[in-house]
Amino acid sequence: MTNGFPTAAKAAEILERVRQTRPRVHCLMNTVVQKFTADGITVVGGIPSMTTSLEEIGAFVTKADALTINLGTLDADRRKVIRFAAEIARAAGKPWILDPVHCDYSPSRLAFARELIAFRPTIVRGNSAEMNLIGDVPNAVRIETGPVDHLRDATRDIRIVNGHPWMAKVTGTGCLSGGVIAAFMAVEKDALTAAAAALAVTGVSAELAARHAKGPGTFEAAFLDVLSEISGEDIINHARIEHEQG
Numbered sequence: 001m002t003n004g005f006p007t008a009a010k011a012a013e014i015l016e017r018v019r020q021t022r023p024r025v026h027c028l029m030n031t032v033v034q035k036f037t038a039d040g041i042t043v044v045g046g047i048p049s050m051t052t053s054l055e056e057i058g059a060f061v062t063k064a065d066a067l068t069i070n071l072g073t074l075d076a077d078r079r080k081v082i083r084f085a086a087e088i089a090r091a092a093g094k095p096w097i098l099d100p101v102h103c104d105y106s107p108s109r110l111a112f113a114r115e116l117i118a119f120r121p122t123i124v125r126g127n128s129a130e131m132n133l134i135g136d137v138p139n140a141v142r143i144e145t146g147p148v149d150h151l152r153d154a155t156r157d158i159r160i161v162n163g164h165p166w167m168a169k170v171t172g173t174g175c176l177s178g179g180v181i182a183a184f185m186a187v188e189k190d191a192l193t194a195a196a197a198a199l200a201v202t203g204v205s206a207e208l209a210a211r212h213a214k215g216p217g218t219f220e221a222a223f224l225d226v227l228s229e230i231s232g233e234d235i236i237n238h239a240r241i242e243h244e245q246g
């Protein structure tokens with residue numbers, strides 16, 4: 001059976017499922033935006049965990065419902081734990097998302113991102129500079145975010161036209177989206193639909209938050225406020241999920 005195209009009503013329904021089931025999301029997150037990402041997962045209804053200890057990662061990934069691996073701050077120890085987590089996720093069939101942060105800055109990081117893609121992430125998401133270098137990811141959902149988000153899998157190609165320019169003025173909105181997408185993948189098997197829903201929910205939340213903010217600082221707080229209580233009706237009224245089939 002081929003999967004259909006995601007809708008705003010479906011996005012609202014998946015958010016409700018996250019709120020009801022409270023999935024656990026393990027984050028191998030860069031050291032810059034750990035708190036913001038954990039807050040994003042918490043306010044949508046998930047339960048974040050953040051350990052990077054090699055001794056513990058096996059237990060944490062095994063108990064998690066989904067995993068996000070973010071390459072923002074890498075060193076030898078992190079590479080080791082990330083490799084191990086990707087291996088476990090693959091063996092256990094856990095949904096996981098790779099965010100190849102700054103792979104456009106360093107050939108060794110790009111090579112590491114490619115090595116991880118061989119462990120079959122469910123989704124790879126980055127900004128346009130990063131995804132231009134990553135290229136195609138035939139066995140995963142490929143997401144390039146920016147003013148418009150482009151998502152594609154083997155059969156579908158869609159755009160999310162929500163969001164606000166202040167999202168690019170707060171460090172880590174992309175990293176946070178990796179955590180929220182993981183929470184949505186934990187409750188929705190169709191990864192492209194899960195990701196579209198997560199990006200529509202965060203994008204609409206940003207638009208509503210911007211109405212109450214004075215600039216990036218107050219926007220960051222308002223964004224978490226709105227994300228914590230956004231209604232299905234707001235999502236249905238404002239989400240812009242587009243594709244060529246209508």
Ligand SMILES: Nc1ncnc2c1ncn2[C@@H]1O[C@H](COP(=O)(O)OP(=O)(O)OP(=O)(O)O)[C@@H](O)[C@H]1O
Pocket residue numbers: 101126127128145146147148149162163164165166167168170171172173174175176177199202203
């Ligand atoms: N100009 C814009 N207008 C609307 N939404 C935007 C804009 N720029 C970014 N976004 C949104 O911000 C989020 C992060 O996307 P972006 O491409 O900036 O990620 P990123 O560069 O990886 O961010 P970071 O590395 O800071 O986490 C996405 O949800 C995207 O839709």
Ligand SMILES: Cc1ncsc1CCO
Pocket residue numbers: 030032033072073101171172175
């Ligand atoms: C600024 C920064 N540096 C490494 S990770 C990160 C967060 C946004 O990608």
Ligand SMILES: [Mg+2]
Pocket residue numbers: 099101102126127174175
């Ligand atoms: Mg990024």
